[in-house]
Amino acid sequence: MTxxxxxxxxxxxMLRLGHRTGYEIKxxxxxxxxxFWAASYGxxxxxxxxxxxxxxxxxxxxxxxxRARTAYTLTPAGEAxxxxxxxxxxxxxxxxxxxxxxxxxxxxxxxxxQVAEHLRAVRERHERVLARLRQxxxxxxxxxARHPYLTLQFGIEFHRWIAERFARxxxxxxxxxxxxxx
Amino acid sequence: MTxxxxxxxxxxxMLRLGHRTGYEIKxxxxxxxxxFWAASYGxxxxxxxxxxxxxxxxxxxxxxxxRARTAYTLTPAGEAxxxxxxxxxxxxxxxxxxxxxxxxxxxxxxxxxQVAEHLRAVRERHERVLARLRQxxxxxxxxxARHPYLTLQFGIEFHRWIAERFARxxxxxxxxxxxxxx
DNA sequence: GTGTGCATGTAAGGAGTTACATGATTGC
DNA sequence: GCAATCATGTAACTCCTTACATGCACAC
Numbered sequence: 001m002t003x004x005x006x007x008x009x010x011x012x013x014m015l016r017l018g019h020r021t022g023y024e025i026k027x028x029x030x031x032x033x034x035x036f037w038a039a040s041y042g043x044x045x046x047x048x049x050x051x052x053x054x055x056x057x058x059x060x061x062x063x064x065x066x067r068a069r070t071a072y073t074l075t076p077a078g079e080a081x082x083x084x085x086x087x088x089x090x091x092x093x094x095x096x097x098x099x100x101x102x103x104x105x106x107x108x109x110x111x112x113x114q115v116a117e118h119l120r121a122v123r124e125r126h127e128r129v130l131a132r133l134r135q136x137x138x139x140x141x142x143x144x145a146r147h148p149y150l151t152l153q154f155g156i157e158f159h160r161w162i163a164e165r166f167a168r169x170x171x172x173x174x175x176x177x178x179x180x181x182x
Numbered sequence: 183m184t185x186x187x188x189x190x191x192x193x194x195x196m197l198r199l200g201h202r203t204g205y206e207i208k209x210x211x212x213x214x215x216x217x218f219w220a221a222s223y224g225x226x227x228x229x230x231x232x233x234x235x236x237x238x239x240x241x242x243x244x245x246x247x248x249r250a251r252t253a254y255t256l257t258p259a260g261e262a263x264x265x266x267x268x269x270x271x272x273x274x275x276x277x278x279x280x281x282x283x284x285x286x287x288x289x290x291x292x293x294x295x296q297v298a299e300h301l302r303a304v305r306e307r308h309e310r311v312l313a314r315l316r317q318x319x320x321x322x323x324x325x326x327a328r329h330p331y332l333t334l335q336f337g338i339e340f341h342r343w344i345a346e347r348f349a350r351x352x353x354x355x356x357x358x359x360x361x362x363x364x
Numbered sequence: 365g366t367g368t369g370c371a372t373g374t375a376a377g378g379a380g381t382t383a384c385a386t387g388a389t390t391g392c
Numbered sequence: 393g394c395a396a397t398c399a400t401g402t403a404a405c406t407c408c409t410t411a412c413a414t415g416c417a418c419a420c
Contacts, residue, residue, distance in 0.1 A: 006407080013288035023371050033287055036280040040409055045373055067416045069371065086288060087296055092281040092307055098218040099191075099275040101333060103268055105215055106195035108327040114269055125274055145290040151283055154347065161343050165336065188379080205399050222381055227401055249388045251399065 004085055006093075007043040008051055012082040015057060015074045017145055022048050022070075031136055032148055035129065035155055048072060056081050100125065112173060119170040126163040130156060186267055188275075189225040190233055194256065194264040197239060199327055203253045204230050213318055214330055217311065217337055230254060238263050282307065294355060301352040308345040312338060 004012070010033060014025050022044050029039050051057045056078035059070040074082065100122035107115045133156045140149040186194070192215060196207045204226050211221050233239045238260035241252040256264065282304035289297045315338045322331040 009284065013284070013291075016288065016291055021371070022373090027370095033284060036278045036283045038279075038408090041373075042375090042410080043408065064370080065417060067371065082288070083291060086285055086292055086300075089303065092285070092304065093279055094282065094307065094311075095277070095279040096218045097220075097275055097277040101218045101336065102191065102195070102215060103274070104336075105329055105333040106198065106264070106268060107329040109195075109198055109265060110268055118268075121271065122274065125276065129276075147287055147289040150351075151287040154283065154286075154351075157347065158344075162340075165339065169332075169336075203399070204401090205397095209398095220380085223399095223401075224382080224403095225380065246398080247389060249399065 004081060005047065005050075006037075007039050007047045008056075009082075009085055010037060010039055011044065011047055011051060012056065012074065012078055012085075015072055016079070016082055017143065017148075019071050019073050021072070024071075031139055032152075035133070051078070116170055116173050119166050119173065123163050123166040123170065126159045126166070130159045130163060133159065186263060187229065187232075188219075189221050189229045190238075191264075191267055192219060192221055193226065193229055193233060194238065194260055194267075197254055197256045198261070198264055199325065199330075201253050201255050203251055206253075213321055214334075217315070233260070298352055298355050301348050301355065305345050305348040305352065308341045308348070312341045312345060315341065 010029060011025060014020060014028055017028075020028070022041070026039065026041060026044055029037075048057070048059070052059055052072070054077075055075055057072045058075055059072045062069050062071050100118075103118055104115075104122070107118065110118070133152060136152055137149075137156075140152045143149070192211060193207060196202060196210055199210075202210070204223070208221065208223060208226055211219075230239070230241070234241055234254070236259075237257055239254045240257055241254045244251050244253050282300075285300055286297075286304070289300065292300070315334060318334055319331075319338075322334045325331070
């Protein structure tokens with residue numbers, strides 16, 4: 001029994017929330033964990049085969065009309081593997097790759113007006129994410145689990161904090177650096 | 183002239199802060215941008231060759247004793263490429279991969295006490311990052327550029343916010359879910 | 365009958381990490 | 393003399409994304 005891969009974890013977790021096809025798993029990921037844990041078809045389908053071969057999930061043929069369709073369910077071994085991962089004390093991956101911060105780090109090469117423009121762009125990026133997360137609220141409340149909703153609330157406050165932090169930096173910069181007319 | 187790769191951007195930016203070897207670039211990255219933009223030798227050395235072939239940087243042989251050593255400097259074309267990237271309006275990469283949030287998302291599978299334990303683990307993770315960032319403050323102030331220091335301040339407040347947010351979640355959970363003795 | 369959504373998959377390629385190999389220098 | 397640090401590089405590997413291929417079903 002090999003260790004659960006990154007994608008394997010999301011799949012087991014998603015299947016615990018309900019019986020699903022690969023396609024549905026991807027759809028749910030896209031409107032829920034995508035902002036902190038993405039997955040693509042190129043990972044999901046091969047991983048479903050592997051998890052089934054390891055006995056952690058079972059697929060059932062459920063054709064919809066004439067269309068082939070395989071929906072998966074957790075096995076007891078799969079439930080156990082999920083719980084083992086959820087309760088393990090291993091280091092938790094935290095990876096951030098933020099080009100906005102990287103540019104800001106190098107912003108000494110720019111004019112104050114250009115820095116202000118950049119800060120505005122970063123703030124707007126997070127405001128756009130915020131808008132998308134807010135649209136997901138209804139869907140998250142509909143799921144019959146509390147934590148997806150609580151996680152979304154975290155995401156909303158997280159991006160709001162960032163947007164406000166950049167707004168403050170922008171204000172401080174423009175109030176001190178704007179050349180006065182007159 | 184191919185587009186600047188992700189690693190190429192850091193390298194140009196770092197060289198603008200001073201004449202450096204590949205080894206030094208890696209050292210600086212490790213104590214400055216690593217928390218939002220990492221780079222390894224396996225990327226840096228090949229990328230230095232490519233940037234030199236493209237005329238964006240020039241390497242000078244500067245042996246230290248009998249030890250071979252090549253330090254690089256930006257060319258005017260390299261400065262221009264850096265500024266072009268810094269001022270471009272392209273979408274800014276923002277990628278987050280957070281196993282702590284992923285586990286929390288699936289925490290409906292856990293007992294309240296296990297959720298509390300997980301929240302504690304996440305909070306401690308960010309407290310550890312915070313401690314490391316604070317140790318970098320002296321070094322960042324020493325650099326003769328303002329923005330590396332301002333970026334570090336952002337990072338400190340960012341991880342502090344996350345740690346506090348998780349502490350709050352922990353408190354709310356334990357105050358409502360702890361079985362009362364007596 | 366046409367576009368959109370459901371559904372499954374693969375191939376190619378890019379980006380990045382880890383581990384290894386090599387060797388000189390410096391400080392204790 | 394030995395360990396840590398400086399310094400350069402490569403090979404193998406993993407992970408992930410993108411693009412493509414295929415085909416059914418349903419709504420308009």
